Amino acid sequence: MDKGPLIDFSSVIYPHANLRWLKMYLAERIDCIGQYPPADPVELERMIAGHLDISEDSVLVTNGCTGAIYLVAQLFRGGSSIIPLPTFHEYANACRVYGHTISFEKTDELSSLSGNLIYWICNPNCPSGNVLMKGFMDYIVRRGKQSMFVIDQSYESFTREGMLVPREVTELPNLVLLHSLGKEYSVPGLRVGYITAHPSIIQRLREIRIPWPISSFSMEAARYLLAECQRGVPDLESYLCEAERLRGELKEIGGIRMFESKSNFMLGQIETATTQALKQYLMEHHNILIHDCSLYEGLFHWTTEGGQQITDNCFFRVTARTPKEDDLLVNGIRQFMEDGPSLTPPV
16 A cells, blocks of 8 residues: 655754755855865854854854754863753764763762852753743843853744844853754754854864864855845744644543643653554554654653563654644544554564
8 A cells, every 4th residue: 555755753853944045146156166165264254243143253153953962062171061851962962972971860979079060051942842941041141150051042943932043142251052043944954053152162162173164065054144144944933823723632532641842842642552563553543754763861761571672762852844744643642542552563
């Protein structure tokens, strides 16, 4: 039976962005791949600064937001980092690479931290889609002057909630904001991220950033996108209304728990089976892909079966698409809850 094309609910990127004009623009400039990009992309940083109405000394372009995470972890090498869970796993990975002492806000870990603390906060948070209020974020940063706050706002284009605005906070020497052009314009494959922070922090980051952080092709694309200001999501209000409808429909399914979200993606929990079983069922029977949250510490625990440790995971993340596609997801999960929990999940 033909199940149709794959429907990917696992990615947080808006799936139906109109990239036609960008593709035409890049097709006319394909020869740029035969040229080196600037070793320091100051022109692009100047464009981003103008876009945000801040000084170009407060902007640093990176190889995606993940490149920014590792660069900041390198800057504070050997520091004491606090990473509230659950959240994006690359914060902890980057901190381990650069010798940080890490606490996941557990009492027994906090006592091992020394010196000034570095807080890593994802807002909106991944995988939950929750958003901390702008006023609260501003308050804790200004009040905690002895700590450094690294706030990842990569998903800021997927919420109507207020975010910290770079022009209002770049004077703060204890704040680093991470951003993603890839997510904002629905072009994650181009790997263009950037950091906004106090000029003193940007200068220190600039000194350790590797040359040529992005390609000539990505540079051309970023220039076009910033000049045209054509967001990936054309109607955010309608899209978020659809996301809330999807969450409500999933909540009505017996055995499925959906958590609060203020973004286009949301966290779910299955009570009578594992995520692996649900994911396998949706792929085999509906050609639907969901995000398995087994990588997110704080959302799973380990159990022992036959002398072997396995992940006992029941959490998943999905991202809203079109109403028609979202209904297919709802129907697929509903059918699984009626027929699928008896299936044996892969070990």
